[in-house]
Amino acid sequence: xxxxxxxxxxxxxxxxxxxxxxxxxxxxxxxxxxxxxxxxxxxxxxxxxxxxxxxxxxxxxxxxxxxxxxxxxxxxxxxxxxxxxxxxxxxxxxxxxxxxxxxxxxxxxxxxxxxxxxx
Amino acid sequence: xxxxxxxxxxxxxxxxxxxxxxxxxxxxxxxxxxxxxxxxxxxxxxxxxxxxxxxxxxxxxxxxxxxxxxxxxxxxxxxxxxxxxxxxxxxxxxxxxxxxxxxxxxxxxxxxxx
Numbered sequence: 001x002x003x004x005x006x007x008x009x010x011x012x013x014x015x016x017x018x019x020x021x022x023x024x025x026x027x028x029x030x031x032x033x034x035x036x037x038x039x040x041x042x043x044x045x046x047x048x049x050x051x052x053x054x055x056x057x058x059x060x061x062x063x064x065x066x067x068x069x070x071x072x073x074x075x076x077x078x079x080x081x082x083x084x085x086x087x088x089x090x091x092x093x094x095x096x097x098x099x100x101x102x103x104x105x106x107x108x109x110x111x112x113x114x115x116x117x118x119x
Numbered sequence: 120x121x122x123x124x125x126x127x128x129x130x131x132x133x134x135x136x137x138x139x140x141x142x143x144x145x146x147x148x149x150x151x152x153x154x155x156x157x158x159x160x161x162x163x164x165x166x167x168x169x170x171x172x173x174x175x176x177x178x179x180x181x182x183x184x185x186x187x188x189x190x191x192x193x194x195x196x197x198x199x200x201x202x203x204x205x206x207x208x209x210x211x212x213x214x215x216x217x218x219x220x221x222x223x224x225x226x227x228x229x230x231x232x233x
Contacts, residue, residue, distance in 0.1 A: 004161075035221075045162075045209060045224035091161060106177055107152070107211075107222060109161040 002027045004094050006110035013082045014118055020067075021077045021113045023092030032096045034068070034075045039112075040088040048090070051075065053097075079115075087117045121146045125210050125225035132200055133233050140195045140228050142210030148223070150213045151193040155179065155206040156227075162209065168193055200232040 004025045013019035025034070036048040051059045051068050058066050063083075067076045079086055092110040123144045132138055144151065152167035154177075164177030168187040182204055184196040193212075197204060210225040 009159075043207065043227045045211075045222075047221040050221070093162075106164050106167070107162075109154075109163070111159055111161040 002029075002094065002096065002108055004092050004108050004110035006090075006092055006113050008113045009111070010114045010116070012116040012118055013079075015082055015084060017082055018078060018080045019082055019115065021079075021090055021092075021115065023075045023077070023110055025073050025075065025092070025094045025108075027073070027094065027096060029096040032094055034066075035093040035095075035107075036064070036066070036075075036077045037091045037093060037109075038086075038088045039091065040085075045091075049077065082117045084117050084119060087115060089114050121223070123210055123212055123223050123225035125208075125228050127228060128226060129229045131231045131233065134201055135199050138197050138200060138230075140197075140208060140210075140230070142193045142195065142225060143191050144193075144210075144212040144223065145191065146212065146214075146223065147190065148212035148214050149190070151187070152177065152211050152222075153183070153185065153193070153195050154209045154211065155204075156209065157206050165195070165208075200230075202232050204230065205232050206230060 006023050032053045034051045038046045038048045049059050049061045049064050058068050063080045065078045089112045091112045093107050095107045126141045149170045153165040154162040156162045163179045165183050166185040168174045174185050208228045211222040213222045
């Protein structure tokens, strides 16, 4: 079975500091996409960053970057210069691309990490 | 404005009373899906649809039905709701040609079954 594990249920960070959220996944597929989603108190799901498994270069989006270690099946999210607006639940998610056009087009989520940014 | 809409946003009902949560997208996306979110469990897929008249089960389909008669709409039907279906529900859509494209999520529907 394919799984996504986020080992940190809750984390906190001081404003302007850097924090890293961890995510590991388990799959036998070689082609897939990985995502980090943010869910603020409004409950809206917002895509933060995506990574294509065949790309070795780590994705970056402004203050957000990932450390993608394919062999270790690890996909951590680094948030630099943390802001109060970063307070949210963060979900790591995975979808195998080979299965997308087949019988299972399933985006698999981790259980989430609740991040609090303190002033 | 490109968006996924869900109705109702909040619903309190009683066990056994059939209900439908509607989902509509205006982006001409082929792929649509339903998720439920429960504390400590993350989001789990209920059903998905690759295109009109094509639907398939996700990880937790028991107690739910869906239909895809039109490309833009993907309603979630609970024929006989039970308290264990109390949850936060999300509808999402994406172009089938673009896994690299993000899944667009609706605003969520908070369902309580008494």
